Amino acid sequence: MSNPQLRLIYDEIGAEKIKEIVNAFYPKVYADPDLIPIFDEVEMPEIMRKQQLFLTQFTGGPALFSMEFGAPRMRFRHLPHEITPTRARAWLRCMKEAFIEVGIWDEPVGQEFYQRLMQVAAVMVNTEEA
Structure with a gap:
């Protein structure tokens, strides 16, 4: 069952805006000293593709x-990091x-999306934290 508010976000911004967000986001992630240790062994194009599907x-x-990878289970998928x-x-x-951007x-x-x-x-x- 889908949440009508979530549907509103996709309906308002659409697939192209999600792609723009992902394209703007990942160069920032790969330049961030706190985040690069998590991403340094992952090819940016593949992680961007997965993020676009997820978002x-x-x-x-x-x-x-879900069609490609199964249930998102994002916390579980990120446990190794x-x-x-x-x-x-x-x-x-x-x-x-x-x-x-x-x-x-x-x-x-x-604001709702964020x-x-x-x-x-x-x-x-x-x-x-250490």
Whole structure:
């Protein structure tokens, strides 16, 4: 069963805007000293493709991620990586910068989307700070 608010996000921003977000986001991630240890062994094009599939599904669009990889289970998929509160904040900072770059940060749909990503980031934390 889909959440009507999530459907609204996908309906408002669409597939092209999700692609723009991903394209703006990952260069920031790969340049971030807190995040690069998680991503340095993963090819950027493949991780971008997976993120685009996930965000499409996450915002209420077609279940592209699940069709290819099964249930998202993002926390489980990220358990092999040390996701600290600092890394979660860095991930969100990169996402905010991407939202600004693609022009949705100041829109209500951008704020709703970001709030939902804040929840995801909080759930992903699996390691305390050193």
